[in-house]
Amino acid sequence: MPPTRLFALFALWLWAGSAAADPTFWANEFPKTDFSRSAVGGWGEIVSGGPGRDGIPALSAPAFRPAAGETRLSDREPVMVLDLGAGPARAYPIRYLTWHEIVNDTVAGRPVAVTFCPLCNSGLVFDRQVGGEVLDFGVTGKLRNSDMVMYDRQSESWWQQATGEGIVGRYTGTQLTQLPAWMQSWAAFRAAHPEGLVMDQPDWPRAYGRNPYVGYDGARRPFLYRGEDPPHGIPPLARVVRVGARAWPLSRLRDAGEIAEAGVVISWRAGQASALDSAAIGQGRDVGNIRVRDGAGRDLPHDVLFAFAFHAFWPEGTWMVD
Structure with a gap:
């Protein structure tokens, strides 16, 4: 890793580590979150990752295009694959998830959240339905064990991405349903699903394709x-x-x-x-x-x-x- 990048990461670590874990302060960002309910061992387990709430912008209802017509992705690039068996399989390129981390989508009538935490390399797809309510997820900007903490926009409960468990708020202790999905190269997806769909490039000023x-x-x-x-x-x-x-x-x-x-x-x-x-x-x-x-x-x-x-x-x- 280049020395300048190491220095930047270390400086950010010092800054984030010095910020006291304080639900009173977090309530300014998350006024609807019930901080009296928590499944974490102590608030010190949760630290700022740098950006605040929605500083990493989650996506919703993305556009798709036929995989056969996509030319921007290279053969070995990873994509998250979701194939529910009803309609074409869908590919969500990691080049987009790296910068957005969550995609709220609906596939064959099923609300799903496609998630990727670069710091843990954790790529998971969850059903967004909980107790009859459809949740929309965003990025808190917080980390626990270096893993992304998500939140839902309905109750502003916090969720651990790696486990799919509610850890703060109304949905504390609730488990999201993980769906079968996998990370695959773009070439392998095209070969297996010639009629598949791929998420189109989001309309955000990001260096998509760069790590x-x-x-x-x-x-x-x-x-x-x-x-x-x-x-x-x-x-x-x-x-x-x-x-x-x-x-x-x-x-x-x-x-x-x-x-x-x-x-x-x-x-x-x-x-x-x-x-x-x-x-x-x-x-x-x-x-x-x-x-x-x-x-x-x-x-x-x-x-x-x-x-x-x-x-x-x-x-x-x-x-x-x-």
Whole structure:
């Protein structure tokens, strides 16, 4: 990572770490949030990531175009794929999610939130329906264990992106339903879904296709993370595949090609660029395409996140190492 970028990150860490965790102050940004209800161990667990509320602008009702007509994406660029089986599969390019982190969409009549936290490499899709209410999600600008804290615009409850759990406010303790979705290279998506749709470029002044976190997944420590390192000598920023409360190191999957155990079948195929390596997202080193299915071949909800995030949010989780 360039020294200037390291200095900028360190300066931001000092600034964010010095800000006292204070619900009274946060109430200025979130006047509807019920801060008397919380599932966090202490307010010090939540820190500012730099931008305030909506400083990272979530998107809603994005436009789509046929995948066959999209020429701006390079073959190895990662996209989040959602295929609900009703209508064409949809691809949400990470080049857009890197700058917006949340996309509120409706697919085949189902309200969904497509989310990506660059600091944890966590890409998840949730059903936006909770107890009969459809929620719209935004970015609080806060982090917990370096993971994005989302909020819903209806109650202004806060939600942990990596787990889908309500952690502050009316929906504290409520669990969002995670849907089967996966990160895949653009070329692999086009080959599998020639009639698929891809999210069009948002109308925002952003350097889409550029990675603002150059070299991040090669760093020694995660940004704004103060917790323990993972066990088994696994580097904090190594990728793992999480299914429920189990995590498989990506290095093991890459070596094996396919692993079938604990009721799941996980496959690895080369061809997807890391979104958090080089300045151009499509030129990042190859981290491969992952699919997670059950014994009947059905796609399962999962995540490919950094090892430190799994350890932080599933401290009693099972590590599927050799």
